[in-house]
Amino acid sequence: MSTPYASFPAGRPRRLRRDDFTRRLVRENRLSADDFIYPVFVLQGQGRREAVPSMPGVERLSLDLLLPVAEECLALGIPALALFPVIDASLKDAQGSEAANPEGLIPAAVRGLKARFPELGVMTDVALDPYTNHGQDGLLDESGYILNDPTVAQLVKQALAHAAAGADIVAPSDMMDGRIGAVRQALEAAGHVHTRIMAYSAKYASAFYGPFRDAVGSAASLGKSNKKVYQMDPANSNEALREVALDIAEGADMVMVKPGLPYLDVLRRVKDEFAMPTFAYQVSGEYAMLKAAAQNGWLAHDAAMLESLLAFKRAGADGVLTYFAREAARLLKSGAPY
Ligand code: PBG
Numbered sequence: 001m002s003t004p005y006a007s008f009p010a011g012r013p014r015r016l017r018r019d020d021f022t023r024r025l026v027r028e029n030r031l032s033a034d035d036f037i038y039p040v041f042v043l044q045g046q047g048r049r050e051a052v053p054s055m056p057g058v059e060r061l062s063l064d065l066l067l068p069v070a071e072e073c074l075a076l077g078i079p080a081l082a083l084f085p086v087i088d089a090s091l092k093d094a095q096g097s098e099a100a101n102p103e104g105l106i107p108a109a110v111r112g113l114k115a116r117f118p119e120l121g122v123m124t125d126v127a128l129d130p131y132t133n134h135g136q137d138g139l140l141d142e143s144g145y146i147l148n149d150p151t152v153a154q155l156v157k158q159a160l161a162h163a164a165a166g167a168d169i170v171a172p173s174d175m176m177d178g179r180i181g182a183v184r185q186a187l188e189a190a191g192h193v194h195t196r197i198m199a200y201s202a203k204y205a206s207a208f209y210g211p212f213r214d215a216v217g218s219a220a221s222l223g224k225s226n227k228k229v230y231q232m233d234p235a236n237s238n239e240a241l242r243e244v245a246l247d248i249a250e251g252a253d254m255v256m257v258k259p260g261l262p263y264l265d266v267l268r269r270v271k272d273e274f275a276m277p278t279f280a281y282q283v284s285g286e287y288a289m290l291k292a293a294a295q296n297g298w299l300a301h302d303a304a305m306l307e308s309l310l311a312f313k314r315a316g317a318d319g320v321l322t323y324f325a326r327e328a329a330r331l332l333k334s335g336a337p338y
Helices: 013-017 020-026 063-076 105-116 149-165 179-189 207-216 238-250 261-274 284-295 301-314 325-333
Strands: 036-043 049-051 059-062 080-086 121-126 169-172 196-203 254-258 278-282 319-322
Touching (some): 036 063, 036 105, 036 325, 063 105, 063 325, 080 105, 080 207, 105 121, 105 149, 121 149, 149 169, 169 179, 179 196, 179 238, 196 238, 238 254, 238 261, 254 261, 261 278, 284 301, 301 319, 301 325
Parallel strands (some): 036 059, 036 080, 036 319, 080 121, 121 169, 196 254, 254 278, 278 319
Antiparallel strands (some): 049 059
C-alpha cells in the first residue's frame, strides 16, 4: 500500500487526533450490537442457575431462566445466541448418543427460544464433546484415536435434530474432515434449505478453551488428553486457508476463526482471501484473562473489553462470538465510544 501523505511538518497525523469530532469523522471501524453473538450454557431442568467460577459473570441457566436473558439480548439488538449444553453425566456415553436425541436439551431449548422470540437468531454447536464420557469431539477406536467418518455420521444426526427443532444456524465445531458437506447434504435432503451453517473452519488446538470445558463439564472427562489430532496446530496459518476453502466448497454460509485475539493474523488472511462472512470467537480463556486482570485492578475493564472487540472488526471480522456481548451492547447503548 502506498498512500501518499505529506511529510512532516506539512503532514502532522496528530491534527486529526486533536478533537473528538475529527476522531469520529475518520474512524475506520465501529462496534455495534449487530456484531455480537452471545454464547450461553444451558442446563437441564427448571429454576437452575450456576456460576462458572473460571468465567466471572457467566452462568449456566435452565431454559426458564435463559428466556429473560434472551429477551434482554433482543432488546439490546444482539442478533443471535449460541447455545452450549451442560449434559448430565448419566446421559454421557462413548458415542455421545444423546447428541442426536431430537427431544434432548438443545432441541428443547431451541424450541423454547424460537417460540418466545422468533426474531432472535438461535445458533447451535454441532460437536460431541459435551455428550461423550471421554470429553473428545468424536468416536474413538481401540487405541483412542478419534475416528473421522463415523463421527461425521453422528454429527449429521445431531445437526438434523437441531435444524428440525428450528435452529437458524448450525455450527460444527468439531474439525472432522468433510463434516460441512455431509451436514449440508443431509439438511438439503431433509428440506432444511434455510438452515445456515457457520463452520468453525480454522479452529485451533488451543489452551484458551479451558474455562469453557469447565463450563460444559468436559474438562474432567478429557483429563490430560488433548485435541491435537483434529484441531489445528497453532503454528499454522496456510493450513487455515485450506480448511476455509474446503468448508466454503462444501457449503458453509459463514466461516469462523477460533480463538480470537491470538489469531487475528489468521482472521485477516481468511477475510482477504475469501471475502466470506467471517467470524471470530473470543473464547472462554480470552474472556477469563480480561476478567481476572480487571478484577485485580490491573486493567480498566470496559475500555479493555471494547478495545479487544474493536480489534476483531479491524482485522476483518463481520462479527464476534463473545461472552462480553451483553455487557458490551449495554455499554454501547449507553453511548460509549466505538
Ligand atoms: C466444542 C467447543 C469448544 C468450544 C466451543 N465449542 C471446546 C473445545 O473444542 O474443546 C470452546 C469455546 C470457548 O473456549 O469459549 N467442540
